[in-house]
């Protein structure tokens with residue numbers, strides 16, 4: 001991607017991410033739940049997402065939530081509720097959460113810091129690092145680091161990718177447009193990632209996912 005094209009992509013990204021802010025649950029809203037209720041809910045999340053939110057491999061991969069940016073996490077819960085992001089399990093989990101509970105859950109996971117689960121083929125890591133840091137210019141894929149940060153820790157609405165399960169990352173990127181942004185009347189931040197996910201080959205996705213899965 002040429003420099004000015006990338007600049008424009010980032011401008012659009014900033015615009016979309018910025019515009020979505022007023023739609024969030026009010027962070028200042030008064031808690032309508034007790035401490036034990038919050039603890040019980042967290043214990044429930046962790047039956048699938050792992051004891052320290054490190055992710056879990058069952059019959060399919062449950063994503064890591066530990067260290068995730070609260071704003072991104074809240075955005076996703078909202079997207080499941082509004083069926084902009086399609087996932088039957090998480091719709092059922094999320095639609096019963098009050099806005100203030102949603103915010104409390106998102107804040108909790110930010111402070112967890114378990115070791116990554118790993119498990120990806122190590123021989124793909126070097127190629128994945130290159131894609132992460134430089135993008136794939138001939139396929140108009142910008143460097144992932146431009147938005148997700150040099151250490152893949154994310155910021156605000158840009159998710160952390162460091163330590164995420166490689167098989168989860170693979171599935172999300174190859175199925176992007178089938179699962180995210182499913183309400184045309186309500187475009188969201190998933191649009192920013194759509195062309196990027198689309199322009200990567202499966203082999204490139206595998207490599208970048210392997211690299212990210214080992215990052216602490």
Ligand code: HEC
Pocket residue numbers: 041042044045046047048049061062063064065073074076077086087089090093105106159179
């Ligand atoms: C029954 C299992 C189960 C439970 C319980 C559960 N989740 Fe999930 N969660 C999943 C699965 C499976 C996915 C992956 C969905 C996908 O592939 O799109 C997911 C995805 C997510 C995502 C999106 C992650 C990302 O990186 O985009 C968030 C956020 C999330 N869950 C939060 C929670 C919270 C908070 C709770 C507790 C209130 C919870 N989950 C309880 C199974 C579960």
Ligand code: HEC
Pocket residue numbers: 009010013063072075131132135141142143144145146147148157158159161164169172173180188189190191192193196200208
């Ligand atoms: C122009 C900014 C931008 C660039 C460049 C970018 N991303 Fe993203 N990415 C985003 C945004 C914004 C989201 C959140 C989308 C949402 O909220 O639906 C995201 C989400 C993701 C997710 C979903 C995370 C999850 O937990 O489900 C993955 C995976 C991802 N990006 C991988 C990549 C990879 C790999 C690259 C480089 C090849 C990349 N991104 C480059 C902005 C970007």
